[in-house]
Amino acid sequence: MRMSEGLFPTLKEAPKEAKIISHKLMIRAGLMRKLASGIYTYLPLGYRVIRKIENIIREEMNKTGAQEVLLSALSPQELWEESGRWEVYGPELMRIKDRHNRLFGLGPTHEEVITDLVRKEVKSYKQLPLTLYQIQTKFRDEIRPRFGMMRAREFHMKDAYSFDKDEKDLGKNYKRMYETYQNIFDRCGLKYKAVEADTGPIGGDVSHEFMVLAKTGEDRIVYCRKCGYAANVNRAEYYKSKVPRKVATLPRGRQGPKSKVKEKPLEKVKTPGMKNVEEVTGFLKCKPKDLVKTLIYKIDSIPVAILIRGDHEVNERGLEKLLKAKEISLADEKTIEKVTGAPLGFSGPVGLKTKIIADSDVASMKNMISGANKKDYHLININIDRDFKADRILDIRSVIPGDLCPKCKTKLTFSRGIEVGHVFKLGTKYSQVLKATFSDEKGKERPLIMGCYGIGLDRIMAANIEQNHDENGIIWPSSIAPYQVLILIVNNQDKKQTKIAEEVYKSLEKEGIEVLLDDRDLRAGAKFKDADLIGIPLRITVGNKAIKENKIEIKVRKTNKVHEIDSKNLISKIKSLLQ
Numbered sequence: 016m017r018m019s020e021g022l023f024p025t026l027k028e029a030p031k032e033a034k035i036i037s038h039k040l041m042i043r044a045g046l047m048r049k050l051a052s053g054i055y056t057y058l059p060l061g062y063r064v065i066r067k068i069e070n071i072i073r074e075e076m077n078k079t080g081a082q083e084v085l086l087s088a089l090s091p092q093e094l095w096e097e098s099g100r101w102e103v104y105g106p107e108l109m110r111i112k113d114r115h116n117r118l119f120g121l122g123p124t125h126e127e128v129i130t131d132l133v134r135k136e137v138k139s140y141k142q143l144p145l146t147l148y149q150i151q152t153k154f155r156d157e158i159r160p161r162f163g164m165m166r167a168r169e170f171h172m173k174d175a176y177s178f179d180k181d182e183k184d185l186g187k188n189y190k191r192m193y194e195t196y197q198n199i200f201d202r203c204g205l206k207y208k209a210v211e212a213d214t215g216p217i218g219g220d221v222s223h224e225f226m227v228l229a230k231t232g233e234d235r236i237v238y239c240r241k242c243g244y245a246a247n248v249n250r251a252e253y254y255k256s257k258v259p260r261k262v263a264t265l266p267r268g269r270q271g272p273k274s275k276v277k278e279k280p281l282e283k284v285k286t287p288g289m290k291n292v293e294e295v296t297g298f299l300k301c302k303p304k305d306l307v308k309t310l311i312y313k314i315d316s317i318p319v320a321i322l323i324r325g326d327h328e329v330n331e332r333g334l335e336k337l338l339k340a341k342e343i344s345l346a347d348e349k350t351i352e353k354v355t356g357a358p359l360g361f362s363g364p365v366g367l368k369t370k371i372i373a374d375s376d377v378a379s380m381k382n383m384i385s386g387a388n389k390k391d392y393h394l395i396n397i398n399i400d401r402d403f404k405a406d407r408i409l410d411i412r413s414v415i416p417g418d419l420c421p422k423c424k425t426k427l428t429f430s431r432g433i434e435v436g437h438v439f440k441l442g443t444k445y446s447q448v449l450k451a452t453f454s455d456e457k458g459k460e461r462p463l464i465m466g467c468y469g470i471g472l473d474r475i476m477a478a479n480i481e482q483n484h485d486e487n488g489i490i491w492p493s494s495i496a497p498y499q500v501l502i503l504i505v506n507n508q509d510k511k512q513t514k515i516a517e518e519v520y521k522s523l524e525k526e527g528i529e530v531l532l533d534d535r536d537l538r539a540g541a542k543f544k545d546a547d548l549i550g551i552p553l554r555i556t557v558g559n560k561a562i563k564e565n566k567i568e569i570k571v572r573k574t575n576k577v578h579e580i581d582s583k584n585l586i587s588k589i590k591s592l593l594q
């Protein structure tokens with residue numbers, strides 16, 4: 016491709032709203048342009064990268080025996096109502112009306128559509144196992160679209176769905192997909208970790224996320240350097256040494272280990288408009304760890320007060336497991352007022368009539384601060400047993416720095432991650448409600464056992480830039496680079512330079528090497544800057560040296576190493592450098 020004939024707009028500055036390096040560089044290098052919040056147009060260079068990633072994914076998926084389909088992005092409301100997700104998915108599901116006022120969802124994910132297809136086409140165990148996948152545009156009305164294509168409202172996803180006759184076969188499929196994902200991310204040149212994950216609105220029992228380690232990641236993960244245990248912080252377990260598990264079963268009101276701190280008299284203090292931990296601690300000049308958050312949850316529809324230290328978070332997934340609950344969510348403001356008699360932000364344990372579950376760390380606190388169940392008031396010097404009783408004391412906080420590995424008791428390491436892929440064992444979550452069944456060997460009707468497996472193509476691209484860049488621009492691994500080689504003509508007006516560059520260009524094209532010829536009428540300095548910014552793995556410079564000494568200069572973008580090659584050896588050198 017001759018750059019003089021194409022669209023390669025580069026920018027010196029990134030737009031202000033671009034906060035992370037990949038977003039900045041994707042705009043500056045001319046990979047994409049913004050159309051609206053969370054919606055982007057790919058320019059030629061960016062789209063080539065997407066296509067490269069797509070091909071790697073397709074090759075690896077096909078190797079597993081999975082078959083490619085293309086499902087419609089539009090799906091009817093009735094189908095989503097069958098699964099119950101028309102309600103549950105909430106505003107992230109974009110909905111549109113046709114001319115007859117019929118509602119459709121714009122697919123954020125395709126469990127319903129694929130299950131509908133398979134329930135109509137698959138009837139017998141003889142048709143199993145079956146795995147179908149697609150590479151397609153997804154729509155999610157994200158509450159906070161940001162970081163460019165990292166969290167967009169329209170993006171590309173490969174989603175795959177497996178159908179099996181039993182859990183054992185699902186296990187095999189899941190393992191194969193997990194390994195396929197490793198191959199895909201390896202080939203894309205990413206450094207990543209597979210972590211145990213929460214299943215979120217997709218549902219199911221077991222799931223793993225593939226996390227690209229990067230400071231700018233929106234997810235927090237922990238892992239063990241010794242045994243390899245790794246999990247998303249929102250579901251990580253940790254070794255519980257301080258409070259023995261027995262505490263959890265102690266009778267109502269029994270507190271944790273006795274401390275020697277003296278209990279001070281309970282006091283009500285005015286805290287006008289101070290609702291969250293930051294406001295209250297700032298106002299009362301205390302630390303978050305002196306505070307107790309009283310969170311009203313709905314646990315299987317029943318309001319329950321959860322007490323957690325101000326600097327800790329509730330591990331909802333862990334709580335759900337401990338209580339064997341089906342559904343856990345924070346209560347709405349109306350319920351909070353009904354339960355506590357005060358608006359959101361002033362809940363406290365003293366005088367509450369609902370069931371109270373305290374975290375073990377709260378059970379060992381003295382003279383704590385929490386809401387007074389009265390607007391604009393908090394209580395200080397609250398003491399468990401004296402001022403209120405906890406119905407249960409459980410380990411319900413999320414993992415924190417200093418916690419030990421649940422498997423081998425080594426100190427856990429914290430890191431930030433970008434989720435690029437997610438695999439789930441769905442079981443019968445969708446097949447049951449949508450009645451997708453098959454008849455087994457004995458002729459018995461049984462629900463299909465499903466798995467689902469997603470990868471974000473745009474995130475792979477953005478995450479790759481987060482990991483592979485320097486102060487001058489992007490450094491593409493050759494597997495997903497938009498072009499392999501860039502030929503830069505130092506002086507376009509010089510006929511000899513142009514002639515050599517044209518010859519090299521043609522010879523590389525003939526070899527099937529993807530090459531970009533920078534024949535634009537620009538200053539050499541600007542072209543060198545653009546070459547670094549765009550990040551093509553190899554740059555060939557055709558300048559005076561090429562004419563006088565018959566030497567061609569190749570610079571490796573990643574290492575900055577320069578090779579001077581006789582023109583007759585050029586092709587073989589390029590091929591070896593690209594490997």
Ligand code: ATP
Nearest residue numbers: 164165166167170172434435436437469470471474
């Ligand atoms: P997140 O927690 O980041 O919102 P998710 O759990 O909603 O992700 P999945 O439903 O598992 O994501 O989707 C599969 C993949 O699609 C993700 O691993 C990610 O790579 C990609 N993806 C999800 N949401 C977006 C988005 N808004 N923009 C770009 N890619 C996305």
Ligand code: MG
Nearest residue numbers: 107155157215
């Ligand atoms: Mg999401």
